Amino acid sequence: MTDKRTDLLRGTLDLLILKALNLEPLHGVGISRRITQITRGAFEVSFGSLFPSLHRMEEKGWVEAEWRASENNRRAKYYRLTSSGRAQLKTEEREWNQLVKIMTAAVESA
Amino acid sequence: MPGRIVSFFRNLLRRTTADQALDEELQSSVELLTEEKMKEGLSPSEARRRALIELGGVEQVRTKVREIRSGHLFEDLAADLRFTRRTLAKSPGFTLTAIVTLALGIGVNAVVFSILNALLLRPVNVPNAQNFYLVQRFHVPPQAYPDYLDLRDRNRTFESLMAVKFVGEVGLDTGGNPSTAWLVLTSGNYFDALGIRPYLGRFFHAFDEKGINSAPYVVLSYAYWRRHFDKDRGVVGRTVEINKHPFAVVGVAPAEFRSTDLIFSPAMWIPIMEAPTIMSYNSLQNRGEHNLWVMGRLKPGITPAEAAADLNALGSWLSKTYPADDDGIKFTMGRPGLLGDALEGPARAFMAGLMLLAGLILLAACANLGRLFAARAADRLKEVALRLALGSRRARILRQLLTEALLVSLAGGAIGLFGSVQILHALSAWNPFPETPINIPVNPDLRTYAVALLLAVASALLFGIVPVRQVLRADPWQAIRTGTSGAGALRRFTLRDVLLVAQIAICAVLVTSSLVAVRGLVRSLHGRYGFQPQNAMVVQSDLHMAGYANNQTRQCSGACWTLWRQFRAYLQ
Numbered sequence: 001m002t003d004k005r006t007d008l009l010r011g012t013l014d015l016l017i018l019k020a021l022n023l024e025p026l027h028g029v030g031i032s033r034r035i036t037q038i039t040r041g042a043f044e045v046s047f048g049s050l051f052p053s054l055h056r057m058e059e060k061g062w063v064e065a066e067w068r069a070s071e072n073n074r075r076a077k078y079y080r081l082t083s084s085g086r087a088q089l090k091t092e093e094r095e096w097n098q099l100v101k102i103m104t105a106a107v108e109s110a
Numbered sequence: 111m112p113g114r115i116v117s118f119f120r121n122l123l124r125r126t127t128a129d130q131a132l133d134e135e136l137q138s139s140v141e142l143l144t145e146e147k148m149k150e151g152l153s154p155s156e157a158r159r160r161a162l163i164e165l166g167g168v169e170q171v172r173t174k175v176r177e178i179r180s181g182h183l184f185e186d187l188a189a190d191l192r193f194t195r196r197t198l199a200k201s202p203g204f205t206l207t208a209i210v211t212l213a214l215g216i217g218v219n220a221v222v223f224s225i226l227n228a229l230l231l232r233p234v235n236v237p238n239a240q241n242f243y244l245v246q247r248f249h250v251p252p253q254a255y256p257d258y259l260d261l262r263d264r265n266r267t268f269e270s271l272m273a274v275k276f277v278g279e280v281g282l283d284t285g286g287n288p289s290t291a292w293l294v295l296t297s298g299n300y301f302d303a304l305g306i307r308p309y310l311g312r313f314f315h316a317f318d319e320k321g322i323n324s325a326p327y328v329v330l331s332y333a334y335w336r337r338h339f340d341k342d343r344g345v346v347g348r349t350v351e352i353n354k355h356p357f358a359v360v361g362v363a364p365a366e367f368r369s370t371d372l373i374f375s376p377a378m379w380i381p382i383m384e385a386p387t388i389m390s391y392n393s394l395q396n397r398g399e400h401n402l403w404v405m406g407r408l409k410p411g412i413t414p415a416e417a418a419a420d421l422n423a424l425g426s427w428l429s430k431t432y433p434a435d436d437d438g439i440k441f442t443m444g445r446p447g448l449l450g451d452a453l454e455g456p457a458r459a460f461m462a463g464l465m466l467l468a469g470l471i472l473l474a475a476c477a478n479l480g481r482l483f484a485a486r487a488a489d490r491l492k493e494v495a496l497r498l499a500l501g502s503r504r505a506r507i508l509r510q511l512l513t514e515a516l517l518v519s520l521a522g523g524a525i526g527l528f529g530s531v532q533i534l535h536a537l538s539a540w541n542p543f544p545e546t547p548i549n550i551p552v553n554p555d556l557r558t559y560a561v562a563l564l565l566a567v568a569s570a571l572l573f574g575i576v577p578v579r580q581v582l583r584a585d586p587w588q589a590i591r592t593g594t595s596g597a598g599a600l601r602r603f604t605l606r607d608v609l610l611v612a613q614i615a616i617c618a619v620l621v622t623s624s625l626v627a628v629r630g631l632v633r634s635l636h637g638r639y640g641f642q643p644q645n646a647m648v649v650q651s652d653l654h655m656a657g658y659a660n661n662q663t664r665q666c667s668g669a670c671w672t673l674w675r676q677f678r679a680y681l682q
Contacts, residue, residue, distance in 0.1 A: 028135065029142040047139065048166045052178045055132075059179070072145060077135045 013045065013053050015096055018081065018089040021063060027076040028054065054079060062088050132175055136168050169501030186506070190513040197514065204486060205518065208479055212522025212569060213529065215475035220530035220554070220562045222468040225537075226461040228552040230454070234370055234447040237305040238407070242370075243414060244444040245271070245404040245421060250452050251444065252400035255382070255393070257428060257436065258297075261404060264424055267417040270303035271406035272296060274370060275382055277389065281655025282377075283351035284338070290655065291334065291377040292547045293352070294369065295385050295402075298325065301363075303407060304370070310335075311346035311361030314381050322392065325381035328357040332365040334377035352380070353654050355387050368551075370405055372447040375547045390654055397435040405446050414443040467623060470616050476569050477613040480576035481606050483515065487577030495586040507581055515574030516567065523566030527559065534558075576605070649677060 020026060020034040031054070032045050057063045062085035070076040081089070140161050147157035165171060176182050198205045233239030245261065247253050253261075255273065262271040275295040282291045301313035309332055318325040328350065330339070339345045349356050357380065368375035382402070386392040393399045408417055421441040428436040448454045487494075494507055531554055538551045651673055 027142065028139050029146070046166055047164070048171050048174050051136075051171050052174045055175050056178045070142065074138060074141055074145070075134075076138045076142060077131075 012096075013049060014057065015089075015092045016043065016045070017050070017053060017057065018062065018085060018092060021079055021081045021085070022089060025066070025078040025080040027070065027078050029076075031079070057085070061085075128179070129176075132172060136165070136171060140165060140168065167501050173501060173503060173506070186509065187513065190510045191517065193510060194514045194517050198518070201486075204482065208482060208518045209522040209525065211475045211479060212519055212566070213526035215472035215526070215569070216523045216562055216565050217526030217530040217533075218471050219465075219468045219565055220527050220558055221533050221537075222461075222464050223561050224530070224534050224554045224558045225550070225552045226465055227555070227557050228550065229372060229448065229457055230461060231557070232555070233445075234372060235366060235368060236370060241408040241410075241412075242304075242446060243406060243408065243417065244446040245406065246442045246444045247400060248440055249442055249444075251403045251449060253402055253404045254397045254400050254435065255402060256395065256397045257439075258402065258404050260428060261421060261424060261441075262297075264427075265417075265420055267409055267412045267420040268406040269409050270299055271404055272300045272303045273382055273402045273404055274300070275385065275402035276374075276376075279652065279655075280388060281351075281353050281652075283354070284348075285350075288655075289338075290545070293328075293378045293380055293388075294376040295382040295388065296379050297382050300379065301329070304367075305407075306364065306367050308361040309364040310343060311359070313361050313363075314379075318381060319383050322383055322394065323387050325383045326355070326357045326387070327360045327381060328352065329360060329379045330362045331368070331375060331377055331379075332363055333375065335362045338377075353388055353390075354656060357384075370446050373548050373550050375549075377547060388654075397432055418443050467620060470620055472565065472569060474613050474616040474620070476572045477609045477616065479518075479569075480573040481609045481613075483511075483573055484576045484580065484606050484609075487511065487580050491580070491584055494581055494584050495588075498584065498586040504582060508578055511577060511581065512570070512574045516570040519566045519570035519574075520563075523562050523569075527562045530554070530558075530562075576609070579605070 016035050016039070017031060020031050020038065023034075026034060028047065028051060032047065032050055035043055035045050054063065058065060058079070061082060063079045064082050065077050065079050067075055067077055140158070143161035143164055144154070144157045147160050148154060150157075152160065162168070176185070179185075234242070236242055244251060245253070247257075253273075258271070258273045262268075262273075265271065273296065277293050277295055279290040280293050282289055298314055298316040298319040301308075302315055306313075308329070313329055314325055314327045318327065330345070335341065335345065345359050346361060348359050350359060351357070363379070380388065382394070385394055393401060408414070418441060425436070425439045425441050429439050445454060448457055497507055498504065534552050534554050538549065538553050541549050651670070653670070
């Protein structure tokens with residue numbers, strides 16, 4: 001089941017994580033589920049990529065973490081966007097849209 | 111960026127806290143996933159198994175997270191070093207063999223390189239040595255004084271040209287205890303052209319030269335002043351007798367200035383105008399007597415080729431004007447320090463050969479260690495397999511193996527360098543010909559240390575990569591089950607055999623070349639002289655030292671006979 005995971009473009013994962021966290025703070029598993037959900041099942045992020053990315057973003061100050069109880073009363077580490085994380089999300093969204101425009105134009109050119 | 115720097119130190123200092131937090135996070139993730147699977151109706155154990163599969167292994171994820179953290183390379187290095195120290199301490203025989211082998215290999219190379227560096231790479235110790243050149247007549251240094259004067263006054267490419275004449279021993283009387291000393295006669299501009307300032311008193315200058323025997327001044331070398339005048343600052347202004355002629359001590363040269371030569375350091379310098387006094391014979395007017403060296407500093411921006419062209423234009427003028435002595439004269443530019451091309455070429459060839467042999471020794475050592483490390487890696491295959499099975503990455507294991515090789519190599523290099531520094535200091539102090547101021551200062555400098563470090567690292571890579579393929583091919587499942595590496599057992603032996611053959615070949619070359627060298631030495635010791643050298647003795651006397659001049663032949667032969675009779679009486 002994990003074998004058919006679509007390969008994520010380098011850099012896309014960061015955007016997806018930021019996007020997933022934009023609505024509400026989530027723990028690692030929650031982020032993975034949210035990404036699957038917002039990509040309509042196209043992407044299943046492996047935890048081997050997700051956790052390193054999360055920790056890198058935490059070092060950069062885009063997200064901050066906090067331990068609290070999950071919906072089932074288990075302790076879990078929740079990640080939340082910081083203000084610089086929100087700024088980063090805007091930048092990445094803009095860059096992504098630009099990339100898509102350029103690539104679409106290129107692919108559709110004769 | 112500041113945030114990254116802070117996390118770098120936080121990670122470094124509170125590694126365990128960060129690791130614990132990561133552990134907890136991964137554990138809680140496993141639990142969350144397990145719960146999810148149980149809701150789908152799986153049994154608790156099956157749910158947990160699926161959860162772990164989905165996560166991709168706690169240890170594997172943990173390793174990946176660690177690798178993105180700031181400073182993880184340092185953490186890894188520290189862990190590798192701790193681990194390496196433990197594993198090496200467990201096999202002291204292996205460690206000792208490896209370190210001693212490398213110490214010898216790197217030590218030999220450091221010694222040979224240091225000699226090569228001192229003789230060929232390091233310029234003579236004068237200020238701005240890079241534009242200081244020796245002017246050779248054809249390809250040998252000696253020039254005639256009148257030619258020197260023409261070159262000095264008519265060239266357009268040298269800032270200054272100076273003449274140096276090696277005299278040999280003279281008799282020196284500082285009052286009561288005559289002794290011999292080696293001196294050099296130089297043109298008056300010598301010290302000014304070199305740009306050296308006196309340690310004590312003053313130097314002589316070009317304006318001191320007012321014709322033959324007009325400048326009875328002597329400048330002492332620091333070493334001679336220290337040894338024979340006990341650093342007496344009152345020496346300046348004193349009169350000493352050289353070959354029974356009075357000279358005034360005007361100054362002392364600084365300690366770091368030996369001479370314009372690498373291996374010869376005279377006791378004193380005297381203006382060349384005094385040559386007729388010292389040698390009781392005037393060779394300064396004779397264009398046919400080539401007995402002094404011409405050196406000089408190029409003007410800024412002038413290349414040696416331009417200078418040579420300038421001098422050769424003068425050469426064709428000299429050759430036309432003085433056909434008897436200077437017919438077809440050609441000038442070439444040489445490097446001062448080792449008698450120009452005359453000694454430098456052979457020295458270069460000899461040192462290159464020696465460096466090659468030293469390199470081969472190190473290469474043989476590396477081949478040997480490569481085999482040792484390969485054998486060790488084969489023994490440790492089970493350990494490697496276990497680490498792979500537990501989630502370590504091959505790159506990580508290879509890095510640890512290389513750390514081990516590097517640590518051994520650096521330890522060997524440090525010991526080898528320490529030994530070679532001792533040898534080099536002894537060699538620098540060594541006086542191969544007693545009573546002559548010839549020695550070879552080969553003290554190590556920064557370059558020696560850099561080369562030793564480079565060799566240590568290069569050897570570590572060389573023998574450290576031998577076991578790499580073994581690790582890359584290691585199959586954890588096979589190894590743990592059967593205790594063998596599975597594939598490639600045969601291949602490994604061929605690689606080690608190749609190394610063995612290389613090692614034997616290199617050793618054969620080394621043994622043969624050292625035997626040839628020893629035989630050559632033995633032969634030259636037993637050369638045929640046409641007489642029995644046993645119990646024969648060479649007696650040398652120089653009556654110039656006692657103030658006898660060449661034309662005082664009758665007096666001289668009388669003195670010789672007296673000396674001879676006294677000497678025979680002394681022997682009997």
